[in-house]
Amino acid sequence: MDLGLQGRVAVIMGGTSGVGLKTAEMFLAEGAKVAICGRSAERMESAQTQLLSFGEKADIFASTCDVTSKSDVDSFINGTAERFGGIDILVNAAGQSVMGHFFDITDEQWEEQIQLKFFAIIYAVRASHPHLLKRGGGRIININATLAKEPERHMIATAAARAGLLNLSKTLSQELAFDNILVNSVSLGLIRTDQWERRRLKNAPDMDPEEYYGDLAKKRNIPLGRVGEAEEVASVIVFLASDKASYVAGSTIETAGAIGKAL
Numbered sequence: 001m002d003l004g005l006q007g008r009v010a011v012i013m014g015g016t017s018g019v020g021l022k023t024a025e026m027f028l029a030e031g032a033k034v035a036i037c038g039r040s041a042e043r044m045e046s047a048q049t050q051l052l053s054f055g056e057k058a059d060i061f062a063s064t065c066d067v068t069s070k071s072d073v074d075s076f077i078n079g080t081a082e083r084f085g086g087i088d089i090l091v092n093a094a095g096q097s098v099m100g101h102f103f104d105i106t107d108e109q110w111e112e113q114i115q116l117k118f119f120a121i122i123y124a125v126r127a128s129h130p131h132l133l134k135r136g137g138g139r140i141i142n143i144n145a146t147l148a149k150e151p152e153r154h155m156i157a158t159a160a161a162r163a164g165l166l167n168l169s170k171t172l173s174q175e176l177a178f179d180n181i182l183v184n185s186v187s188l189g190l191i192r193t194d195q196w197e198r199r200r201l202k203n204a205p206d207m208d209p210e211e212y213y214g215d216l217a218k219k220r221n222i223p224l225g226r227v228g229e230a231e232e233v234a235s236v237i238v239f240l241a242s243d244k245a246s247y248v249a250g251s252t253i254e255t256a257g258a259i260g261k262a263l
């Protein structure tokens with residue numbers, strides 16, 4: 001199936017690991033050009049090397065950028081447009097969650113979550129909008145979490161920020177539809193990425209990884225009976241960016257193995 005992504009330019013905020021990196025691999029395999037960013041130069045270099053197995057060096061742009069810094073985001077996005085001659089797709093995939101109940105979470109952690117889940121998206125959408133307009137439209141895909149609709153007490157700050165992002169994405173989808181920019185969300189449950197690997201290595205370093213993720217799926221009552229893989233999310237993102245999703249806007253695709261009960 002031709003997804004129509006040949007020659008398109010995709011910017012992936014937080015594409016140096018996990019879901020973002022898998023998405024970059026898939027875009028390259030479809031003939032798109034990709035730009036990835038993250039804070040760690042070391043992670044960025046290793047991601048860049050990994051991406052060379054999926055596409056040409058000339059089709060990969062990588063730069064360090066903190067998505068919570070407006071000036072970093074502006075220079076990364078403008079730099080991508082300059083390098084590739086435009087931008088067609090923006091994927092907001094940067095971030096991680098913070099665990100803790102209401103009285104555990106500091107003001108700094110609240111601020112960090114709001115910066116990461118809210119302002120980072122505002123900065124990236126603002127910076128990429130003129131470039132998408134020049135192409136006659138485009139796609140914006142915001143990675144979210146099932147927590148946005150089904151908060152959990154031990155993740156109060158992340159859940160509250162996620163709910164805000166879900167609302168923001170919906171309104172953006174309506175406003176930007178007039179510019180032929182289709183905005184959608186992908187809502188994740190538990191996906192095996194570096195974020196979870198860091199937790200596993202901290203909490204159960206000697207446990208067999210398959211057993212660890214099997215237990216996690218049972219504990220969290222995932223109806224599909226397993227934790228998801230990054231490529232299972234990446235394929236949904238790539239579909240939303242493709243010509244095959246030309247009338248999908250304002251939607252949230254749950255990619256969570258049927259976890260949760262919210263409608």
Ligand SMILES: NC(=O)c1ccc[n+]([C@@H]2O[C@H](COP(=O)([O-])OP(=O)(O)OC[C@H]3O[C@@H](n4cnc5c(N)ncnc54)[C@H](OP(=O)(O)O)[C@@H]3O)[C@@H](O)[C@H]2O)c1
Nearest residue numbers: 014016017018019038039040066067094095145191193194
């Ligand atoms: N995995 C899950 O189960 C799950 C569930 C629900 C939602 N999500 C969401 O899915 C998205 C991707 O997560 P993942 O699981 O793929 O995590 P991951 O493997 O830890 O990757 C996160 C990526 O975001 C980058 N990042 C984090 N903070 C950043 C910042 N301030 N500025 C720039 N880049 C930043 C990281 O690079 P640096 O650290 O080098 O900056 C990395 O490239 C996140 O928004 C996450 O909250 C994941």
